[in-house]
């Protein structure tokens with residue numbers, strides 16, 4: 001097993017930690033990037049030059065797979081025989097910035113970095129709170145993600161990152177400014193929602209009592225569910 005973690009600062013000082021970082025809760029990184037990179041240091045250089053804002057990467061020597069990450073914390077891990085040799089894996093304690101929690105979900109073992117902020121506040125303030133931490137109100141685009149959010153919510157209502165404040169009926173995700181599709185709407189919204197009740201509902205929350213998404217008055221209060229991307233979208 002030859003997986004290397006490299007974390008670096010803006011001064012491009014690399015810190016190599018050539019330790020196998022497997023454990024019983026390790027997972028495969030769902031989205032991998034460059035193949036054929038010759039060394040861990042070349043991987044770090046490539047990331048520094050190509051991916052603005054990355055603070056770490058992982059390098060898998062067997063395949064030459066180089067994966068830029070937004071964040072990478074050093075941590076300890078214990079070897080495990082459960083993961084095949086050569087697999088590109090990380091433990092969840094390395095991947096999210098301070099305050100954020102790495103949560104694994106779905107059959108493909110995806111990982112999201114999320115944070116719930118109290119006390120409850122309105123959608124605009126909740127959005128600002130996430131932006132100030134480098135993230136956005138969370139995306140919930142799949143039933144698997146919805147199930148994760150439901151579990152994380154633990155009975156609370158949470159603002160998520162989508163609204164139709166600019167054009168009524170045109171819902172835009174904060175994560176990537178994309179438009180809500182009918183397929184996603186049918187998959188994650190409560191039946192009959194969004195309904196723009198009384199013509200005044202433009203902001204979306206996870207509604208615990210319906211266990212799904214719903215449009216709500218933007219001035220109502222809920223906890224902010226912030227998310228920060230795991231992989232660097234600049235690459």
Ligand SMILES: [Ca+2]
Nearest residue numbers: 164196201202
């Ligand atoms: Ca609306």
Ligand SMILES: [Ca+2]
Nearest residue numbers: 195196201215
């Ligand atoms: Ca509604």
